[in-house]
Amino acid sequence: MTNSVLYPCDNRFRSSKLLNGIWKFKFDPNSVGESENWQLGLTDTIDMPVPGSFSDLFTTSKERDYVGDFWYERDFYMPKGWDGQNLLIRFGSLTHRAVVYCNGIKITSHEGGFLPVVADISGAIKPNEKNRLVVKLNNELSEETLPVGTTRTLKSGRKISLPYFDFYNYSGIQRNVWLLSIPVNSIQNYSTNIKLYEDYANIDYKVESDIGDINVELFDERGHKVSSTKGNNGVLKVHNPNLWKVRNAYLYTIRISLVKDNEVVDQYENKLGIRTVQVKDSQILINGEPVYLKGFGKHEDFDILGKSFNWSIVKRDFECMKWTNANCFRTSHYPYAEEWYQMADEEGFLIIDEVPAVGMMRSFQNFVDAGKGKYTRFFETSTIPQLKENHIEQVREMINRDKNHPSVFAWSMFNESETTSDAAFSYFKDIFEVARNTDPQSRPCTGALEKNSQPDTCKVYPLCDFICLNRYYGWYIDGGEAVEDAEDKFIDEMEKWKDKSLNKPFIFTEFGTDNLVSEHKLPSIMWSQEYQNEYLKMYFEIFDKYSFVQGELVWNFADFQTSQGIRRVDGNRKGIFTRERQPKDAAFLLKKRWENK
């Protein structure tokens, strides 16, 4: 058994080689690829960067907005010295679904565009010859897959995507691709769970491996061994631990060794933060201390790059977030590239990790219909069993991928789903149960509730360990000169939640207004920077009146690309930063508030 989701780690037992660079690329609008044996090799191709989203590299809509099958190919050699090892191919993601071929042999297939695809290619690879990797992808949206949308066929036969969500349907091989060399007898997975006591911490751990003895060691930041033990299950005890604290992270290194016949045959190393997460009454506790969440809903999004993984964007975004004094973000609306979580671990940021369950409300561009309170009986249709199966699988894959990150403190099961029917409740009851049964750290589970999910109508919030609200009073509801009514309606809703005495924390996971950097206006009007500031101030005043409000994640960190429409000006402009990551006026307001909060 070698198939493991563990992030690549290089040492004297394991090697990795990035297969990033220029690949061959070809659209397959009539889905003839397999029948014409494209898996053996592509002809008439164009160059395509990997990692990359293909869309914004093109200059015609036919290509940019392409929907359907498309293929990638590249050749590679097996590096010297990898003989006799198990060889794996690991894609950070393949959006939204893919079939992988090596030398014409089908290696694996995968549904879901935001989680790793890992497969053993040992049986297909030729050690001393050129090897060919061919990947067929597909980016069509449907009501049976996540994220949810539909595909429309124009008269010409050309397909276009109609997302039920508000971000551009970027796709391709958008994250790193590695070739991995793993020992035949190997470590496949591990998980940890931390318990804090007066002057020590216990790290309960579990290792999955091939048969052999397991040694586990823990090193501090200076490389000194602070604890060690043996066995596939056990406890690492750490005296006077340095805790992983919010915006003040301390990271140990855990080293797991597999020993056979007194010889180490495999080793895996990773960072480890000692911290606990609890929800107690209306507070979120990290290491037993309450934390108020300050930060953003984000996107993986950038000009030209689309959703391509790029370290420089990750770095710049963290620098901007630190500058605003933020301590948290939500990976709206899908699990991000793993490198985001690694940097969050280092920088002491908290993450609400979200599955791509967005668009679970039948409406093209949910911001048009959602505002009207349209109820589409989404959970009562025949596509639900298949969707649910995919949803469950992606919850499992996300938690399995991210379970060891100290930064991840909560799981989000959905964004702005319909929640007012019994069918919605029974659907999500099972989804939440899967998350709770999968996470070794029992982190809190939640989902982001849209405005029709009200105290008296929402059936899903009882499943949430803390309540996440997306609210747009003063934007989608009563914007502009009617904003005084918006404030009343908002307070009205807050009073109703208060009357419920839920004794749970509330986090605002979205609130914001679109605005253009060019627009300044006195008095303020919608789309001006002044309006965004006044709106935010109104929200802050309300948040500060309710002690159960324990966090504010503004929508959005930066402007981002969406589908075209009458409400979007080259994308969503609710950014606190521009798409180029420069501050709008509101950035200074947040920086000041969060410095003292």
Ligand SMILES: O=C(O)[C@H]1O[C@@H](Oc2ccc([N+](=O)[O-])cc2)[C@H](O)[C@@H](O)[C@@H]1O
């Ligand atoms: O529109 C936005 O900027 C953001 O809002 C959220 O969706 C809403 C759409 C309409 C209404 N409404 O009409 O009340 C409320 C919420 C989505 O979670 C987010 O992905 C999107 O980008």
